[in-house]
Amino acid sequence: MPFEVHKMTAPQSDTPADPVADHNQILLAAAQAKQIAASRRRKLADKAGNYLMPLLTVSALLLMWEALGTAFPGGLPSPSMVLMDAQELIFNPFYDRGGVDKGLFWHVLTSLSRVGIGFGLAAVCGVLLGAFLGTVDWARKGTDPIIQVLRTVPPLAWLPISLAALREAQPSALFVIFITSIWPIVINTMVGVRNIPQDYVNVAKVLRLTPGEYFFKIMLPAATPHIFTGLRIGVGMSWLAIVASEMLLGGVGIGFFIWDQYNSSRMSDIIVALVWVGLVGFVLDRLVALVGQYVSRGTTAD
Amino acid sequence: MSKPLLSLENIYVDFERDGVISQVLENVSLSVHKGEFLSIIGHSGCGKSTLLNVVAGLVPVTLGAALLDNKEIKGPGPERAVVFQNHSLLPWMTVYENVRLAVAKLYGARENLKQLHDRTLHNLELVKMTHAKDKRPGEISGGMKQRVGIARALAMEPKVLLLDEPFGALDALTRAHLQDTVMELHERIRSTVLMITHDVDEAVLLADRVVMMTNGPKARIGEIVDVKTPRPRDRKQVLQDAQFIDCRRSIVGFLEAHDHAHPAPAEPA
């Protein structure tokens, strides 16, 4: 229970009852009860705001969209049309009729597994490379301009190059994710490592920690908040990259699904898929943020 | 007399920033024998921490020699444990893990897990911090952090213990308790200790010699007084000890003479 009345110690039985103290006791209890009630009301209003306001804006937007859709038929389908057209897609994400004719869950799962591999590799390589560049000054100076240029190359621009080099669709898609999401991880890890407080370095020096011990016991934990900033940006970019690259590569995956439905002019299906893309991207971001919060608890000094 | 354990011979320490040199220590010489307890006192910013860091091996000397066991000090090492002025605990480790890191590093190769565990707990017990062993540094008070820092340094059983204002953030009672702990330890394992402090009573109570530094820049050792009050010392009884009172008076006199408001006349070059 977050709210509890901390009762004053009861007057001892052998001391004579003091009417003034008793009266004060009652007044105090009443004041405390009032405090608690006020705090409860504040919390409730806060919660209501947190859930009610988004609900209000979303329904307002949907209503507006619905009105526009009815006013100008033939353009974008209105929400009610989407609901009718894409019933199976919305309510049964798990169907599987073989080939690419699957429910959205399976498309998203395939895309997510690609992100898992590509982003996982980027995370490991990015942290290692960032730690190296953050430690070795001349290496950082040598690579900094290259990194600054490469990180601005958009995901789709990598696709022809990786297709030419790797020749197959699947590894190319993975490479695009990898190369898109690695830069923020490298850069942020590097910043984190360069900013390790001198105090921690001194402790490591006095204890004569080996490079391995230093890496795991000092460098990684000290740079954790920065590393997770990089990972969070990276996971968002990898989700952007997967949808884009799958559009061109074909096969199962949410990106190709969107492209496929576009070619058969099924706008309603595309809208449903977009909602999935957005929600999954949001969940990925929150997930990395939560893991980061958990792992870096206590890493900030004092 | 036997050879000193630690000797600083005419050391100069300069810091350079953007081509500008600031001279912090000028021609400092000091010999410390094994088992001695030295207090270092001086006004803020004069270079006390710098002097301690030279011994720790964290700051290189510009000129002169810093010798430990007749070997030049080339870098830091666990035989010269430091309790840093800002405690420097690793915030991602618990109190226990912070001490355990030092214990594992020094005794990991020779002792089994049970022994390492006991050693860690023993050192936490010395500073009365066992109750908070699973807390992180962010969850304990400044004084508690300093105590853990002391436990970590003691756990290394160093040849030379370097204390940079170790009791600065403590309340009077805890401070007295820890002073007693350090005195007992020094008595028992005869460790060599260099301790920086701003507290004149503390300096005299704990030390065999009190080193007084002049104001920076170009700080040097102004005076050294011997504290001949016999050990073990009792914090109440020493207040009546004539020697103790003498030492105290000369230190206060020195500090007043070097007050920033009334700087001592510059010495000819």
Ligand SMILES: Nc1ncnc2c1ncn2[C@@H]1O[C@H](COP(=O)(O)OP(=O)(O)OP(=O)(O)O)[C@@H](O)[C@H]1O
């Ligand atoms: N790494 C450094 N680079 C440049 N200047 C430094 C460095 N470390 C210390 N100094 C300077 O050296 C002088 C002495 O610093 P030091 O920390 O030794 O003082 P202190 O006597 O320990 O002071 P306090 O009692 O406040 O801790 C200061 O003027 C400080 O600015």
Ligand SMILES: [Mg+2]
């Ligand atoms: Mg200092």
